[in-house]
Amino acid sequence: MKISERTAGYSLVLPGVFLICALLVYPVLYGVYLSFFSKHSFFPEQKFIGLTNYLYLLQDSDFWMSLWYGTVYSVSTIVLQVALGVAAALILSQTFRGRNFVRGIVLFPYIIPTVVAIILWKWLLNNQFGFINYVLFALGIVGEPVNWMGKDHIMSSLVLISVWEFFPFVVLSVLARLQTIPPVLYEAAKVDGAGQLRRFFHVTLPQLRNVLFVVILLRGIWMFTKFDTVWLLTQGGGAEKYIRTLPVYAYMRTFMYYQAGLGSALAVIMFGVLVAATAVYFNLFRRGDE
Amino acid sequence: MAKITLSKLTKRFGEYEAVKGIDLTIADGEFAVLVGPSGCGKSTTLRMIAGLEEITSGEITIGDTVVNDLAPKHRDIAMVFQEYALYPHMTVRKNLAFGLKMRGYKKGEQAPLVQEAANMLGISELLERKPRELSGGQRQRVALGRAIVRKPKAFLFDEPLSNLDAKLRVQMRAELSRLHRRLATTMIYVTHDQVEAMTMGTKIVIMKDGLIQQVGSPMEVYRRPLNQFVAGFIGSPAMNFFKAMLVQRAEGVYVEAASFRVPVPERLCGPYQCVLGREVIFGIRPEDIHSFELLQQQQSAILPECRADSMICGEVEVIEPLGPEMLVLVKCGDQTTVVRLDPRLDLEVGQDINLQLDMEKMHLFDAAHPHARIEAP
Ligand SMILES: Nc1ncnc2c1ncn2[C@@H]1O[C@H](COP(=O)(O)OP(=O)(O)OP(=O)(O)O)[C@@H](O)[C@H]1O
Numbered sequence: 173m174k175i176s177e178r179t180a181g182y183s184l185v186l187p188g189v190f191l192i193c194a195l196l197v198y199p200v201l202y203g204v205y206l207s208f209f210s211k212h213s214f215f216p217e218q219k220f221i222g223l224t225n226y227l228y229l230l231q232d233s234d235f236w237m238s239l240w241y242g243t244v245y246s247v248s249t250i251v252l253q254v255a256l257g258v259a260a261a262l263i264l265s266q267t268f269r270g271r272n273f274v275r276g277i278v279l280f281p282y283i284i285p286t287v288v289a290i291i292l293w294k295w296l297l298n299n300q301f302g303f304i305n306y307v308l309f310a311l312g313i314v315g316e317p318v319n320w321m322g323k324d325h326i327m328s329s330l331v332l333i334s335v336w337e338f339f340p341f342v343v344l345s346v347l348a349r350l351q352t353i354p355p356v357l358y359e360a361a362k363v364d365g366a367g368q369l370r371r372f373f374h375v376t377l378p379q380l381r382n383v384l385f386v387v388i389l390l391r392g393i394w395m396f397t398k399f400d401t402v403w404l405l406t407q408g409g410g411a412e413k414y415i416r417t418l419p420v421y422a423y424m425r426t427f428m429y430y431q432a433g434l435g436s437a438l439a440v441i442m443f444g445v446l447v448a449a450t451a452v453y454f455n456l457f458r459r460g461d462e
Numbered sequence: 463m464a465k466i467t468l469s470k471l472t473k474r475f476g477e478y479e480a481v482k483g484i485d486l487t488i489a490d491g492e493f494a495v496l497v498g499p500s501g502c503g504k505s506t507t508l509r510m511i512a513g514l515e516e517i518t519s520g521e522i523t524i525g526d527t528v529v530n531d532l533a534p535k536h537r538d539i540a541m542v543f544q545e546y547a548l549y550p551h552m553t554v555r556k557n558l559a560f561g562l563k564m565r566g567y568k569k570g571e572q573a574p575l576v577q578e579a580a581n582m583l584g585i586s587e588l589l590e591r592k593p594r595e596l597s598g599g600q601r602q603r604v605a606l607g608r609a610i611v612r613k614p615k616a617f618l619f620d621e622p623l624s625n626l627d628a629k630l631r632v633q634m635r636a637e638l639s640r641l642h643r644r645l646a647t648t649m650i651y652v653t654h655d656q657v658e659a660m661t662m663g664t665k666i667v668i669m670k671d672g673l674i675q676q677v678g679s680p681m682e683v684y685r686r687p688l689n690q691f692v693a694g695f696i697g698s699p700a701m702n703f704f705k706a707m708l709v710q711r712a713e714g715v716y717v718e719a720a721s722f723r724v725p726v727p728e729r730l731c732g733p734y735q736c737v738l739g740r741e742v743i744f745g746i747r748p749e750d751i752h753s754f755e756l757l758q759q760q761q762s763a764i765l766p767e768c769r770a771d772s773m774i775c776g777e778v779e780v781i782e783p784l785g786p787e788m789l790v791l792v793k794c795g796d797q798t799t800v801v802r803l804d805p806r807l808d809l810e811v812g813q814d815i816n817l818q819l820d821m822e823k824m825h826l827f828d829a830a831h832p833h834a835r836i837e838a839p
């Protein structure tokens with residue numbers, strides 16, 4: 173029997189298509205489906221309630237707070253990560269003694285497990301015996317210990333820790349790109365009369381444009397949906413409420429209030445916000461291209 | 463426009479000395495070509511003039527200014543790189559205008575200058591394109607345009623044509639010469655291709671191992687190479703060299719090599735007196751060797767006195783027809799000689815051939831280091 177090329181082709185991609193459906197399409201669709209139900213997280217009882225979950229959330233001040241916190245958290249960490257990451261990459265692309273050693277060190281925060289990082293930072297930021305407070309106090313910058321895990325400062329602490337943890341990703345991507353910029357471009361710019369600053373803005377930055385586009389996109393998605401770092405930092409402190417971002421809120425609704433439907437609605441909204449933000453982002457980038 | 467002088471210029475990279483103290487003066491408006499084999503320090507020298515490489519010792523002046531410690535932007539020179547080095551994210555127009563912008567020209571002042579340069583190079587249609595949308599030849603033109611738009615004191619070129627195909631290279635060579643005539647600006651051009659050096663340069667600087675071997679006009683270095691290296695480097699195919707001895711016989715002075723003996727013209731006997739009986743290197747260019755048969759047939763005026771005793775015999779090994787001429791590799795004794803012959807000559811591989819040397823054009827070099835040219839003191 174002769175199998176036509178077409179049939180053979182389809183049968184070859186079929187397993188892949190099945191896997192994608194099973195692992196990607198089904199859970200997403202099921203999540204959307206669930207958001208129209210009132211469903212207990214564990215018991216098999218569910219009731220179709222249409223858009224009620226969404227309507228409820230629109231009036232839920234906790235939801236709006238978590239959207240706000242999530243946005244503040246993502247935007248500030250991305251801006252700081254990119255600034256710090258590019259700066260570090262520029263330094264690490266220079267030749268100096270012990271460069272490889274320093275390059276290794278810089279990647280450290282990205283490699284150590286989040287749990288360890290959080291424990292480390294909680295310890296450093298402890299308001300009574302923490303190292304940071306000690307230094308600030310010793311230098312006379314603060315008069316009394318700062319309560320880093322308290323209501324006023326916990327968001328700053330979270331941003332600080334996240335930037336520290338994730339900026340090596342930016343360093344890595346940017347450094348890789350920097351090394352592919354032909355040095356002769358800088359020489360041409362030197363002869364053309366561009367000083368160091370202008371060489372950065374007219375040669376380096378345009379070359380980094382594409383990699384920064386991807387890095388910001390990825391980091392944006394990851395920061396907006398970041399759960400572990402935020403969740404772990406809230407453990408054992410009273411100020412949990414002040415860094416309750418959307419993923420944490422969705423988790424709480426689903427696993428603490430057992431409202432799986434509401435949790436799903438939150439996840440769908442999060443997804444929608446990301447899609448919209450990404451679309452705007454792509455558009456801005458394309459317009460900048462002209 | 464400016465004169466450029468290098469004095470006792472050296473460059474070290476760690477322990478390695480790439481440029482070993484060179485002196486050179488390039489007059490205002492001259493087209494100087496630095497030529498030499500790979501690694502001889504041409505690019506390093508050029509980059510020191512541009513200010514891209516620090517000077518280890520010595521002095522460079524452009525115009526009346528010592529530029530040793532001046533940054534490239536203050537030297538008022540333009541450079542064209544082998545890899546073009548166009549800014550990939552800028553249009554051709556912006557590439558051309560970049561140097562002007564960096565020097566504080568207003569938008570309104572930039573436009574006419576850019577247009578003028580673009581017209582001169584025939585790239586006005588390409589102004590809105592990005593470099594990646596251009597062919598190699600077009601990129602080369604843009605790179606040239608970026609250099610000329612600023613009207614600098616001098617142009618520096620580092621092998622700008624080596625990424626082009628053979629035909630385009632010939633075309634751009636002519637165009638560069640034309641550009642030089644039109645702008646009358648000092649140009650320094652680095653290449654390892656002696657044809658480029660010969661065709662474009664008004665002054666050729668031959669370098670080897672970080673040292674200048676000879677400076678002169680193209681015909682000067684071709685006719686009177688100061689040492690064996692220059693003799694072998696300039697001219698294609700290269701000059702033939704034979705280990706030989708100069709001997710005095712009853713009939714006159716002879717060059718005696720392993721497989722032949724040929725008489726030295728009387729005119730030259732005097733000057734060569736000093737090396738009689740010494741080992742020398744005898745050099746003769748492929749075009750100064752002729753086919754004895756053909757000369758006889760044509761009763762050629764090239765050699766009025768076709769002396770049978772200035773003839774050498776050999777066996778045809780390889781024939782390379784090039785159209786207007788043919789290169790023939792002839793085996794004389796245990797050495798192969800390249801001869802440039804008339805393609806009408808009917809030759810076959812393996813046949814014997816009699817060659818007549820035009821001894822008026824002979825060259826002699828000292829067999830001892832440093833292989834210097836031997837001539838009348
Ligand atoms: N940055 C550097 N560090 C160490 N050595 C170098 C450096 N640049 C050049 N050299 C050495 O200096 C010598 C001269 O180099 P240069 O680039 O001037 O050669 P060149 O004459 O331009 O050769 P080519 O025709 O191959 O371009 C070479 O032996 C090279 O290895």
Ligand SMILES: [Mg+2]
Nearest residue numbers: 504505506620
């Ligand atoms: Mg070079």
